[in-house]
Amino acid sequence: MRLFGDTWRYLTTGGHWTGDGGLLDLLGQQLLLTVTALLLALVLGLPLALWLGHLGRGGWLATNISGIGRAVPVFALLALLVTASWPGVRTAGPYGRAGLATLIALALFALPPIITNAYVAVREVPAHLQDAAAGMGMTGSQRFWRVELPLALPLVLSGVRLALVQVWATATIAALVAGPGLGRVITDGFARTQYGEGLAGAVVVALVAIVLELAAAGLVTLSVRVPRLGSTTSSV
Amino acid sequence: MTLLAPHTVRAASEPSCYSRLVNHWVCPSYWHDRGGELRSALVQHLEITVVAVALGMVVAIPLALLARRLGWLRQGVLGLTTALYTVPSLALFPLLVPFTGLTMTTVVIGLAVYALTILVRAVVDGLDAVPPDVRDAADGLGYGPVRRLARIELPLAVPVILAGLRVATVSTVALTTVGSLVAYGGLGNLIADGVRTDFRAELLSAAVLCVVLAVVLDIVLVLAGRAVTGWRRA
Secondary structure, eight states: HHHHHHHHHHHHOOGGGGTTTTTHHHHHHHHHHHHHHHHHHHHHHHHHHHHHHHTTOOHHHHHHHHHHHHHSOOOHHHHHHHHHSSTTTBBGGGBBTTTHHHHHHHHHHHHHHHHHHHHHHHHOOOHHHHHHHHHTOOOOHHHHHIHHHHHHHHHHHHHHHHHHHHHHHHHHHGGGGTOOTTHHHHHHHTTTTTTHHHHHHHHHHHHHHHHHHHHHHHHHHHHOOOOOOOSSOOOO | TTHHHHHHHHHHHOTTTTTTTTTTOHHHHOOOOOOOOHHHHHHHHHHHHHHHHHHHHHHHHHHHHHHHHHHHHHHHHHHHHHHHHOOOOOHHHHHHHHHHSSSSHHHHHHHHHHHHHHHHHHHHHHHHHHHHHHHHHHHHOOOHHHHHHHIIHHHHHHHHHHHHHHHHHHHHHHHHHHGGGGGGOTTTHHHHHHHTOOHHHHHHHHHHHHHHHHHHHHHHHHHHHHHTGGGGGG
């Protein structure tokens, strides 16, 4: 097929990777966006969700925020933010055109998996362990830092991983509304009927998504050194 | 009264609330004048969503049955569907274009793949949750494997499958908007046009309709689930 030939040629031409607006430039931009938005969402969502989980309140928030996140189309939210007079399409430093609008949308879409997982993780720490901690005379904050958080960590981290992949995907869609990032190669290619170019952008985005997912999964496995509950003898 | 007169005169000559000069977010005369456009976009959106989720379901059930029957396939199927889910939708549609062209089929297949990843897991989990003693009782009553699946296991798995179906449907409604890349995005086409031409009334109306459609379909599924699982209330 001629299209695959075009795609291969696009990807193997060095000039398309380097320079201003080249693939590497856009890749860096999108990674920067993804990481910043994820950090923003972590700072905003994680303490709140962990605290609510510790108190055992606000379950409605944890259960409903995921539903809201699913029902609101990323594309629509991005479109609204870009068209509104604030934050609009102004450039935001290294984040490029419409960078601020994109950052806000990305951070908002990273919140649901982070909040839901962190809340559920803390809530699901078995009651008998909480009782034991209280019986040993631990205060509320001691219980949180020494019992609940270590046991909740795997699930909390899997929420962060989910958010990371989701933010990457969302950052791609930003290009559909004139935003920064690799999605621009795709939308440009389609707008100018250079489908080979569009396909090349899609291949790069998909590959990076899978690499991010695998890297995040690896990091989670490495960082979780807490023995599994209920398996006192086995050490898998 | 003297104050009213000039006011009404100006109102008559004032441009409509969706003209370029005014460009209000909420504009009833836009709904009135362009209602047909909104309606046909909504119909296309609904069509794409329903066909994609139905296609996903049709493929998910045999895949889930295979995964349950063959242990080695289970991890493979669940792993592959998770990998597909990580591919952003804006990248998945172009990857399908060489095979299906710039058609509605491209969007439907892409969305069906995403729905599939949720649905396979839901069907596997639902069938896993059928209590073994119920299965034994069915065997004891002389049910064959096919009849046991159709009459006992699938009906008992309905609540879990339905939960997956709701998640799949609501996310498919949202994802359909991205189909505007290949010009088949239902309400997404209006959103894209709204951004391109800085048309606020069009943009907000389409966005709100998207969310409303998701909520309505979710409620329909909940009600349908209640009707199907009447035994749960008994």
